[in-house]
Amino acid sequence: MWKSSVKPVPAAEIPEFAHEADVIVAGYGCAGAAAALDAHAAGAHVVLLERLSGGGGSAALSGGEIYLGGGTPIQEACGFADTPEDMEQFLLAALGPDADAAKVRAYSRGSREHYDWLVGHGVPFKPSLWDSPTWVPPTDDGLMWMGEAAHPFADAATPAPRGHRVTSDGFGGKVLMQVLSEAVAKAGIPVHTDTGAQQLIVDEAGRVVGLLARNYGKDIAYKARRGVVLTTGGFADNAAMVATHAPVLAGLPVNSDGGDDGRGIAMAQAAGAAVRNMAAGQVGISLVPAMAIRGMVVNDHGQRFINEDVYPGLIGQAALFKHGLKVWVVLDEEAYEEVPEIERWGVRPHFVAETVAELEAELGMPDGALQSSVAEYNRHAEQGADPYFHKAERWLRPLRAPFAAIDVRRGIAPPEYGETSGGGAEVFTLGGLVTTIDGAVLDHDGDAVPGLYAAGRATSSMHARGYISGTSLGDGTYFGRRAGAAAAQS
Amino acid sequence: MWKSSVKPVPAAEIPEFAHEADVIVAGYGCAGAAAALDAHAAGAHVVLLERLSGGGGSAALSGGEIYLGGGTPIQEACGFADTPEDMEQFLLAALGPDADAAKVRAYSRGSREHYDWLVGHGVPFKPSLWDSPTWVPPTDDGLMWMGEAAHPFADAATPAPRGHRVTSDGFGGKVLMQVLSEAVAKAGIPVHTDTGAQQLIVDEAGRVVGLLARNYGKDIAYKARRGVVLTTGGFADNAAMVATHAPVLAGLPVNSDGGDDGRGIAMAQAAGAAVRNMAAGQVGISLVPAMAIRGMVVNDHGQRFINEDVYPGLIGQAALFKHGLKVWVVLDEEAYEEVPEIERWGVRPHFVAETVAELEAELGMPDGALQSSVAEYNRHAEQGADPYFHKAERWLRPLRAPFAAIDVRRGIAPPEYGETSGGGAEVFTLGGLVTTIDGAVLDHDGDAVPGLYAAGRATSSMHARGYISGTSLGDGTYFGRRAGAAAAQS
Numbered sequence: 005m006w007k008s009s010v011k012p013v014p015a016a017e018i019p020e021f022a023h024e025a026d027v028i029v030a031g032y033g034c035a036g037a038a039a040a041l042d043a044h045a046a047g048a049h050v051v052l053l054e055r056l057s058g059g060g061g062s063a064a065l066s067g068g069e070i071y072l073g074g075g076t077p078i079q080e081a082c083g084f085a086d087t088p089e090d091m092e093q094f095l096l097a098a099l100g101p102d103a104d105a106a107k108v109r110a111y112s113r114g115s116r117e118h119y120d121w122l123v124g125h126g127v128p129f130k131p132s133l134w135d136s137p138t139w140v141p142p143t144d145d146g147l148m149w150m151g152e153a154a155h156p157f158a159d160a161a162t163p164a165p166r167g168h169r170v171t172s173d174g175f176g177g178k179v180l181m182q183v184l185s186e187a188v189a190k191a192g193i194p195v196h197t198d199t200g201a202q203q204l205i206v207d208e209a210g211r212v213v214g215l216l217a218r219n220y221g222k223d224i225a226y227k228a229r230r231g232v233v234l235t236t237g238g239f240a241d242n243a244a245m246v247a248t249h250a251p252v253l254a255g256l257p258v259n260s261d262g263g264d265d266g267r268g269i270a271m272a273q274a275a276g277a278a279v280r281n282m283a284a285g286q287v288g289i290s291l292v293p294a295m296a297i298r299g300m301v302v303n304d305h306g307q308r309f310i311n312e313d314v315y316p317g318l319i320g321q322a323a324l325f326k327h328g329l330k331v332w333v334v335l336d337e338e339a340y341e342e343v344p345e346i347e348r349w350g351v352r353p354h355f356v357a358e359t360v361a362e363l364e365a366e367l368g369m370p371d372g373a374l375q376s377s378v379a380e381y382n383r384h385a386e387q388g389a390d391p392y393f394h395k396a397e398r399w400l401r402p403l404r405a406p407f408a409a410i411d412v413r414r415g416i417a418p419p420e421y422g423e424t425s426g427g428g429a430e431v432f433t434l435g436g437l438v439t440t441i442d443g444a445v446l447d448h449d450g451d452a453v454p455g456l457y458a459a460g461r462a463t464s465s466m467h468a469r470g471y472i473s474g475t476s477l478g479d480g481t482y483f484g485r486r487a488g489a490a491a492a493q494s
Numbered sequence: 495m496w497k498s499s500v501k502p503v504p505a506a507e508i509p510e511f512a513h514e515a516d517v518i519v520a521g522y523g524c525a526g527a528a529a530a531l532d533a534h535a536a537g538a539h540v541v542l543l544e545r546l547s548g549g550g551g552s553a554a555l556s557g558g559e560i561y562l563g564g565g566t567p568i569q570e571a572c573g574f575a576d577t578p579e580d581m582e583q584f585l586l587a588a589l590g591p592d593a594d595a596a597k598v599r600a601y602s603r604g605s606r607e608h609y610d611w612l613v614g615h616g617v618p619f620k621p622s623l624w625d626s627p628t629w630v631p632p633t634d635d636g637l638m639w640m641g642e643a644a645h646p647f648a649d650a651a652t653p654a655p656r657g658h659r660v661t662s663d664g665f666g667g668k669v670l671m672q673v674l675s676e677a678v679a680k681a682g683i684p685v686h687t688d689t690g691a692q693q694l695i696v697d698e699a700g701r702v703v704g705l706l707a708r709n710y711g712k713d714i715a716y717k718a719r720r721g722v723v724l725t726t727g728g729f730a731d732n733a734a735m736v737a738t739h740a741p742v743l744a745g746l747p748v749n750s751d752g753g754d755d756g757r758g759i760a761m762a763q764a765a766g767a768a769v770r771n772m773a774a775g776q777v778g779i780s781l782v783p784a785m786a787i788r789g790m791v792v793n794d795h796g797q798r799f800i801n802e803d804v805y806p807g808l809i810g811q812a813a814l815f816k817h818g819l820k821v822w823v824v825l826d827e828e829a830y831e832e833v834p835e836i837e838r839w840g841v842r843p844h845f846v847a848e849t850v851a852e853l854e855a856e857l858g859m860p861d862g863a864l865q866s867s868v869a870e871y872n873r874h875a876e877q878g879a880d881p882y883f884h885k886a887e888r889w890l891r892p893l894r895a896p897f898a899a900i901d902v903r904r905g906i907a908p909p910e911y912g913e914t915s916g917g918g919a920e921v922f923t924l925g926g927l928v929t930t931i932d933g934a935v936l937d938h939d940g941d942a943v944p945g946l947y948a949a950g951r952a953t954s955s956m957h958a959r960g961y962i963s964g965t966s967l968g969d970g971t972y973f974g975r976r977a978g979a980a981a982a983q984s
Contacts, residue, residue, distance in 0.1 A: 242935035391860035
């Protein structure tokens with residue numbers, strides 16, 4: 005399981021602490037940076053630990069969307085009115101039943117201020133809208149839709165685009181982390197790299213008073229006078245933990261920096277912390293949203309199962325959790341040609357045929373399966389309707405020969421990946437430690453584990469089963485800040 | 495969350511132990527009875543605790559099927575050859591990817607001996623086969639199929655019926671527990687009823703040395719010289735735990751004695767134990783298998799999603815986890831009439847229509863949804879084929895007017911329930927403590943928590959995501975025995 009124990013070490017067994025600070029933050033991704041910055045801003049002496057040789061974490065590799073709203077300057081500049089209440093209602097619906105209502109409320113109401121905090125630290129957003137479905141805009145546009153206008157979410161809240169994309173030529177996560185790293189440096193916060201948290205240190209009363217970290221094979225004891233903040237990421241890179249808690253994600257490529265081994269979660273659990281929602285995952289399905297939305301997404305029985313205009317991560321979750329990722333994008337030549345070259349991400353049809361019957365046979369589907377689905381889709385699309393899944397009329401049109409199909413399991417090649425991602429999806433875990441809105445880690449009684457805080461994907465945060473891009477960078481930075489500030493003041 | 499803490503109590507804080515034994519077993523269902531009996535048989539002085547005023551647990555309310563095979567006398571008398579290897583392969587496939595291979599192997603290879611143990615204690619099985627799909631035979635037949643001959647399981651292992659049903663007029667669980675209770679009484683094992691385990695007691699080294707139990711509001715300390723065995727059941731009755739770990743099951747009626755509050759699991763977690771597979775659940779869907787198998791099970795888009803001849807619990811899991819239980823049984827008059835009165839469990843069609851189009855409209859499905867599905871089903875059934883889901887030819891026949899549909903969410907009324915179960919399904923949880931094949935509870939390092947054992951639904955046992963009836967009474971008694979014996983010898 006683990007090469008070395010994750011169990012907490014009694015403080016009495018620590019001969020000498022090598023370092024001491026008010027707040028020790030473990031993990032230098034976006035949550036760790038935000039925690040360190042706001043702990044520092046609250047007057048605490050902070051040390052920030054990172055297992056790898058530099059900060060950035062999975063955040064630095066991400067697309068750079070931050071889910072923000074409630075009327076940000078970017079939204080206003082693009083002509084959209086928004087309210088914290090609409091944002092809250094959308095997130096409650098989109099993050100799934102049983103989303104953490106208190107966190108969603110805090111996050112939605114704090115979003116305007118959090119925008120200012122990000123911009124204040126130098127995070128750039130361009131006030132222009134990218135108005136086509138995508139994972140990441142191929143331009144440097146700063147605002148994008150995240151399926152807010154799609155069924156059933158348009159009924160839950162007045163739609164507004166809330167995907168705030170950090171300005172970048174390509175994925176924006178690296179820019180976000182560069183800016184936050186500069187802020188950390190400017191604040192004079194010491195960063196100890198190549199230093200991975202191994203075990204918590206607890207006193208006799210069960211309070212977390214530090215942690216043991218590993219630096220080039222050597223154990224180093226850190227004392228935390230006020231609190232330890234775990235921002236160590238999820239557990240998607242830990243095959244054993246995935247098999248144990250989130251078996252549907254097993255074996256798929258992981259969207260991370262390779263270090264999401266769940267050790268922070270396990271260290272906290274071994275010290276009494278409770279977890280939540282461990283089976284949930286984000287599913288970055290390997291389809292090009294602009295193609296899917298113009299056609300049909302079908303399973304291996306030729307059945308549609310979702311409106312293709314939702315946020316593609318929700319297509320991914322349905323495809324993986326309900327259909328084992330055995331899904332295809334079916335479209336016609338006209339739809340394919342309609343997608344601008346820049347939005348195709350190198351994806352070309354894997355199957356083409358003059359009739360649906362031929363395409364169906366090529367895909368190995370039962371005789372009649374795809375034919376009856378396309379017939380139904382076309383019959384209704386002619387009327388501008390999708391009574392099955394309620395895709396918006398804008399995207400409805402009968403599909404006509406020649407037909408094409410794309411096997412999502414063959415992957416896509418977005419610009420930053422360089423080559424096909426393979427496997428049909430890249431996933432990461434959404435479950436983790438149970439925390440309060442101020443990052444206090446809770447135990448099985450619902451009490452705070454004294455001295456222990458967490459944020460980011462090490463926690464279950466706002467999410468239940470659903471996921472919308474921008475909520476990881478968003479909740480990581482927002483709740484990271486709150487956890488850092490709370491630890492500083494404890 | 496909990497009215498009183500689940501955290502372990504240091505032994506030093508216990509002024510006086512009211513009772514002492516070699517082995518304390520908490521929870522008097524089938525796993526607790528088996529653990530107590532084999533701990534006693536191994537020479538240990540045992541005390542068996544039960545929170546309610548009498549033993550029985552959820553087992554006593556169950557249908558009474560025990561999944562056994564490998565060539566039992568009942569199988570042989572009914573003319574079926576079987577091997578432990580076929581049983582093992584079937585269980586690995588049917589309990590889902592990532593079933594606990596070591597436990598499945600031990601269980602399959604130990605099955606013949608376990609049959610003898612059960613019969614030796616007086617558990618009755620009648621050597622006759624009930625050869626129609628059902629949840630529980632309406633007769634006292636002792637052997638039944640559990641979908642072993644259905645796709646894809648028939649390819650994984652040579653099919654043999656392995657559902658061994660305790661002889662009873664109706665549900666057999668009460669007979670099983672009556673027999674085991676008589677054995678417990680005969681062995682002279684003290685049973686303390688109205689005594690619910692509240693917290694584990696641990697010594698300074700972290701060894702579990704007893705437990706604190708509540709008897710009419712009074713805390714009573716039990717000392718366990720060798721070990722504590724938790725057989726306290728799952729957590730399906732604990733709404734907060736279900737929402738936290740198995741949100742898909744939330745709000746559904748529970749198949750239990752009402753006491754599956756997960757406290758045993760949480761007590762152990764608070765003492766350092768790890769859990770597994772917490773999102774999984776058995777789904778006793780409210781459909782009559784003999785009707786479903788003769789027709790189609792469809793979702794709210796009229797789509798079939800499984801071969802209707804699998805074990806109905808697997809239909810239930812697919813219906814709930816993939817289609818939100820919005821499913822109907824669609825059949826025709828001929829199919830309905832073919833089901834003997836005794837197998838109908840009081841269920842009558844909720845919708846009848848002369849055409850599929852009318853039925854579809856009555857069900858509120860999109861125009862064409864059910865019509866295209868029935869057309870496809872019938873077209874292939876005429877050829878004796880089901881290329882979509884591979885239902886066996888025996889059950890394939892084109893459906894003809896008049897048509898009928900049954901809304902599974904309206905429930906069924908099996909004889910023992912008295913009235914409709916409502917809600918579409920009765921569920922229980924499959925996740926729980928991580929244990930070895932000998933019941934040792936493991937911590938986050940994969941080490942045994944010294945002195946702590948568990949069995950039954952308090953553990954994740956053999957299961958991953960799948961479920962077959964008879965594996966709860968089966969693994970509860972089999973691994974209960976092993977846990978009791980191991981505790982006695984520790």
